[in-house]
Amino acid sequence: MxxxxxxxxxxxxxxxxxxxxxxxxxxxxxxxxxxxxxxxxxxxxxxxxxxxxxxxxxxxxxxxxxxxxxxxxxxxxxxxxxxxxxxxxxxxxxxxxxxxxxxxxxxxxxxxxxxxxxxxxxxxxxEFTVTLPQTGKNLTLAQQMTSCESISLHVRRGDYVTDGKTNTIHGTCDLDYYARCIGRVAQKVHRPCFFIFSDDPEWAEKNLRITHQATVIDHNGPKKNYEDLRLMSQCRHHIIANSSFSWWGAWLNQYPDKLVLSPARWFKEETFNTKDLIPSTWQRL
Known part of the structure; x- marks a missing residue:
C-alpha cells in the first residue's frame, strides 16, 4: 500500500x-x-x-x-x-x-x-534496478548528472497538501528548510547543479530560490515515477523531502562521497519516533 x-x-x-x-x-x-x-x-x-x-x-x-x-x-x-x-x-x-x-x-x-x-x-x-533501458530525455539528463556536481532536490506536495488526514500526519517541508539545505550544499559542493523533482513542478519552480544552475524535471509524470526515481539515484548528492520516494532516490545512489540532507522532523506529529529512519551518514537539517 x-x-x-x-x-x-x-x-x-x-x-x-x-x-x-x-x-x-x-x-x-x-x-x-x-x-x-x-x-x-x-x-x-x-x-x-x-x-x-x-x-x-x-x-x-x-x-x-x-x-x-x-x-x-x-x-x-x-x-x-x-x-x-x-x-x-x-x-x-x-x-x-x-x-x-x-x-x-x-x-x-x-x-x-x-x-x-x-x-x-x-x-x-x-532488484530495485529499473528493467527498461534509459532513453530519450531521461538518458540525456542522466549523462548531465554524471558530468557535474549534481544535486537532486525533491519537493513533495500532492496528497501531503490536498488530503486533510495526510497533511495532519505528514505536513510538508517549508521553504526555509530548502533554503538551509541549498546553503549547506553551496558550502560543501563546488559549482552545484540542482535537478528539481516534484509532484507539483510548477510550484517548485515558482517558489524555490536557487541562484545556481537548476533544472526542473517535469516530463515523466506519475505513470513513470520510476524514471524520476532512477534519475534521482544518478545524482551525486541529495536534498530529500519527508518522503520515502526521495529517501530511496538517495539510498540507491552508490556515489561514495554523497551528501544527503534530510528534514530533522519527518512527521508533523511530534510523538512519532523516527530515529531509525534516516541513515547515520545522512545529515538532518
Missing part, C-alpha cells in the same frame, strides 16, 4: 526474511483495487515478483475477535492453527524482533528503516 517509496520499503523487509529463510516472498496488492492515490508500481523493477492469490491472502486475514483481543493481537501478532503469523507494525522505529520471524508471516506496515534489510543491501540495490 502507499506510494512507490512505501511499496519499496514493504518489499525490502519481506525480501530480507524470504532471503534468510530461502523461501518465496508473496505480495498482497489486493488493496490497490480501491486505492486512488497511487498505483502498484514495483513491476518496473528487477524484483522477484510473486503476487499472492486471494486464497493465500484469506489465510492471513485476522478472524473476528473481541476488541480487547484485537488490541492484544495488534501489539504482539498472533499464531493460528497453520503456524501463520499476522504482524502489524506498532511503532515507527526499528523493531529487531521482525528479523527473527519465521517463514510463514504476513507483514502489515511500512517498515521505514534500512536496518530491516541492510544485511542484504546488495540484493535490494540489484
Amino acid at each position: 502507499g506510494g512507490l517509496g512505501n511499496q519499496m520499503f514493504q518489499y525490502a523487509v519481506g525480501r530480507r526474511l524470504a532471503a534468510i529463510h530461502g523461501t518465496v516472498l508473496k505480495l498482497d496488492i489486493s488493496d490497490f483495487k480501491n486505492y486512488t492515490l497511487h498505483d502498484y508500481g514495483l513491476s518496473a523493477f528487477n524484483i522477484k515478483e510473486s503476487i499472492a492469490t486471494q486464497e493465500e491472502i484469506r489465510l492471513f486475514k485476522e478472524p473476528e475477535a473481541s476488541s480487547l483481543k484485537k488490541k492484544i493481537k495488534k501489539l504482539v501478532g498472533y499464531p493460528n492453527k497453520l503456524g501463520i503469523t499476522h504482524i502489524r507494525e506498532n511503532q515507527y522505529h526499528f523493531d529487531p524482533a521482525i528479523l527473527t520471524m519465521h517463514d510463514s508471516v504476513y507483514l502489515d506496515g511500512y517498515w521505514q528503516s534500512e536496518k530491516y534489510f541492510s544485511d542484504i543491501s546488495e540484493i535490494i540495490r540489484n
